[in-house]
Amino acid sequence: MLSVLATTNAASPGLLQALGIDWKLLVEQGVGFLILVAILGKFVYPALVKAIDDRRATIEAGLEEAKESQAALEKAEARVAEMLAEARKDADDILARTQQESASMIADAESKAKARAEQIVADAHATLSVEVTKARAALKKDTIELVALATERIIGEKLDASKDADLVKKALAREKV
Amino acid sequence: MLTTIASATPTVSVAPETLFHIGSMPVTNSQMLGTLGVLILLTIMFGAVRAVRKGSRSRLMHLMLWAFESLYDTTVEVIGDKAVARKVMPLSVTLLFFFLINNWLGILPFVGAVKYHGTEVFRGAAADMNMTFALAIISMTTAQVWAIRKHGFLGNIRRYLISPLKDPLHSFEGVLEIVAEFSRTLALSLRIFGNVFGGEVLLAVIAYLSSYAASLSLPLFYVLELFVGAVQAYVFFMLTVAFISLGLPNGEDAHADAAADKA
Numbered sequence: 001m002l003s004v005l006a007t008t009n010a011a012s013p014g015l016l017q018a019l020g021i022d023w024k025l026l027v028e029q030g031v032g033f034l035i036l037v038a039i040l041g042k043f044v045y046p047a048l049v050k051a052i053d054d055r056r057a058t059i060e061a062g063l064e065e066a067k068e069s070q071a072a073l074e075k076a077e078a079r080v081a082e083m084l085a086e087a088r089k090d091a092d093d094i095l096a097r098t099q100q101e102s103a104s105m106i107a108d109a110e111s112k113a114k115a116r117a118e119q120i121v122a123d124a125h126a127t128l129s130v131e132v133t134k135a136r137a138a139l140k141k142d143t144i145e146l147v148a149l150a151t152e153r154i155i156g157e158k159l160d161a162s163k164d165a166d167l168v169k170k171a172l173a174r175e176k177v
Numbered sequence: 178m179l180t181t182i183a184s185a186t187p188t189v190s191v192a193p194e195t196l197f198h199i200g201s202m203p204v205t206n207s208q209m210l211g212t213l214g215v216l217i218l219l220t221i222m223f224g225a226v227r228a229v230r231k232g233s234r235s236r237l238m239h240l241m242l243w244a245f246e247s248l249y250d251t252t253v254e255v256i257g258d259k260a261v262a263r264k265v266m267p268l269s270v271t272l273l274f275f276f277l278i279n280n281w282l283g284i285l286p287f288v289g290a291v292k293y294h295g296t297e298v299f300r301g302a303a304a305d306m307n308m309t310f311a312l313a314i315i316s317m318t319t320a321q322v323w324a325i326r327k328h329g330f331l332g333n334i335r336r337y338l339i340s341p342l343k344d345p346l347h348s349f350e351g352v353l354e355i356v357a358e359f360s361r362t363l364a365l366s367l368r369i370f371g372n373v374f375g376g377e378v379l380l381a382v383i384a385y386l387s388s389y390a391a392s393l394s395l396p397l398f399y400v401l402e403l404f405v406g407a408v409q410a411y412v413f414f415m416l417t418v419a420f421i422s423l424g425l426p427n428g429e430d431a432h433a434d435a436a437a438d439k440a
Contacts, residue, residue, distance in 0.1 A: 019306040019370075020192020028202060029211070030311035036215055036275065041267030044222040049263065051229040052246050 144168055189378050193305040194296045206297050207305030210288060214279040214302060222274075248273060248414065255418045258425065261323065265421055268319055272312060273414035276303055280373055280406025284380065284399055303373035303409070306366065313366035316417040317358060324424025333424070365416055372409045376402045 148164040193205035221241055228238040248270045249262075256262035282288065283301025291298040302308050325333045337355050341348035380398055387394040 018191065020190075021306050021310060022192075022203070025193070025203060025205060025208075025305075025307040026311045026314075029208065029305075029308045030315055032208075032211075032215075033271075033275065033308075033312060033315065036218075037267050037271045039219070040222055040271050044226050045267050045270070047226045047229055048242065048245050049249065049266075051242070052249065 189381060191306075191374070193300055193307065196293060196296060196298065205305065205307075206300040207302050207308060210282055210299040211279060211302035211305075211308060213299070214275065214282050217282070218274055218278050245270065251415070252418050255415075256422050256425065261425065265319070265323070265418065268315070269414050269418045269421075272316070272417055273410050275312075276369065276410035276413055277407060279303055280410055281403060283373060283377065284402045284406070289377075289381075301373050301377060303369050304377050306370050309366040309370040310362075312413075313362045316365060316413075317362045317420060319417075320420040320424050321358075323421050327425050336424075361416075361420060365413065369409045369413050372405055376405055 144164075147168065151164075151167065193207040195203040195205050196209065197204050221237075225238050225241045225245070228235065229242070249266055252266045252269050253259055253262040256265055279302035282299075283304060288299040288301065289297050321333070324336070328336065337351045339348045339351045380395065380402065383394055383398050384391045
């Protein structure tokens with residue numbers, strides 16, 4: 001079906017000729033390609049590689065910053081946790097101390113109140129005792145006067161104060177004996 | 178190429194056809210398309226550089242830069258040494274872009290359709306054994322140059338020539354390695370030539386067989402050829418980098434194996 005053309009005809013001996021290899025063309029195309037590589041290697045690839053390096057450097061810097069930010073965040077979170085723990089501990093201490101102090105104050109107040117109450121009761125007792133003594137003295141005085149008056153009525157003699165007192169004393173002395 | 182629809186039988190030439198001479202230098206139809214491909218490549222590349230410097234990126238430029246970055250990273254990964262990879266990269270990346278653009282240009286309908294005195298004016302650059310063989314020689318020579326730079330001239334020779342009295346097995350292996358260097362060069366050039374040339378023949382045959390239904394049948398094969406063209410360009414790039422890394426000392430064997438596996 002296919003007719004292979006004259007360039008590969010039977011008159012061309014050898015494998016290389018059969019494949020159409022011409023050393024002049026081969027060198028020509030090889031040199032042409034090397035010139036292309038040189039042009040691209042000189043003017044194109046360095047710029048592209050630099051762009052890639054710059055982009056990667058930017059990305060790496062960004063990642064580094066993100067990593068640093070993450071580390072700072074973790075540090076800050078740790079610090080916050082530490083501060084919260086300290087605050088909780090302080091609060092607990094304050095609370096415990098306050099409870100202790102309040103208990104102490106309550107106990108103190110209770111003891112003071114008790115002492116005060118006892119003092120008040122003692123004072124009241126003392127006052128009452130003085131009042132009773134005064135009342136007794138008054139009563140005694142009134143009784144003596146009443147007895148004197150009664151005696152005067154009975155014996156019909158007006159007793160003056162000194163006689164009356166003598167009589168009372170004598171009576172009392174008899175009573176004592 | 179679509180002109181073959183109208184022709185009685187498609188004609189296929191293994192060798193490129195000379196269109197004219199500049200002095201004593203012949204200019205072939207594969208060189209014409211190769212030159213067009215180079216101009217397109219230079220336009221895109223300088224456009225990319227301009228876009229990068231301006232900071233503005235169109236979608237095409239973005240795609241271009243993404244492709245370049247991927248190839249650059251692959252080269253660095255396979256070579257292992259970033260400094261060496263940066264020096265190797267211009268060759269490897271240019272190989273890929275050159276073959277990719279020319280392989281894709283080679284399946285456009287105007288290739289084969291435009292004729293000058295009965296000779297096709299355009300032909301796929303990789304469908305010319307002169308081009309693929311020249312680039313394979315450049316690749317393998319570069320690999321040897323890097324091996325000599327890293328091992329020294331005698332050190333590089335000692336990679337191949339080992340005394341059979343000391344180590345008979347490795348001595349034999351060394352001889353095989355010498356043969357392998359030449360077979361790699363030939364295989365590198367024949368692989369891409371065979372695929373691209375075979376693709377052109379396939380399109381010509383499909384166009385001939387499907388005749389007036391070619392407009393329906395050919396697009397499927399165009400898509401296939403687009404894929405084959407891209408894969409072959411990548412394989413050439415990858416093998417070039419792998420062969421260069423094989424000649425480098427220390428640990429590069431692993432990289433080269435990985436690259437060969439990828440390819």
